Amino acid sequence: MRQILLLVLLFVVGQWFVKALRRAQTQTRAGTQPGQGAQPGQGAARSANGGASGKAALPEPMVRCAECGVHAPRSESVNVGARSFCSSGHARAYDARTTAQDRPAR
Numbered sequence: 001m002r003q004i005l006l007l008v009l010l011f012v013v014g015q016w017f018v019k020a021l022r023r024a025q026t027q028t029r030a031g032t033q034p035g036q037g038a039q040p041g042q043g044a045a046r047s048a049n050g051g052a053s054g055k056a057a058l059p060e061p062m063v064r065c066a067e068c069g070v071h072a073p074r075s076e077s078v079n080v081g082a083r084s085f086c087s088s089g090h091a092r093a094y095d096a097r098t099t100a101q102d103r104p105a106r
């Protein structure tokens with residue numbers, strides 16, 4: 001009988017823990033504001049060793065969308081060749097535009 005009580009308690013504590021963890025995550029996500037890349041001179045050298053350790057601590061390098069010019073974090077950007085885009089839709093739009101320019105118009 002005591003084991004069942006312990007199990008229930010464990011379950012409740014687990015639920016509470018998950019809820020608290022989720023709340024902390026959403027708070028961190030809401031707290032990040034655009035316009036934090038105001039450090040000139042550094043960034044290119046840092047991204048080389050950005051491995052699996054300290055993922056959240058490092059400031060993410062920003063890349064510029066070749067279609068609309070919006071700066072997006074590298075992990076969320078779409079890379080086609082040497083160019084970066086804020087979304088796959090813009091990558092396609094850019095590709096369609098450039099190929100249309102190459103082709104002779106009829």
Ligand SMILES: [Zn+2]
Pocket residue numbers: 065066067068069070085086087090
């Ligand atoms: Zn874009």
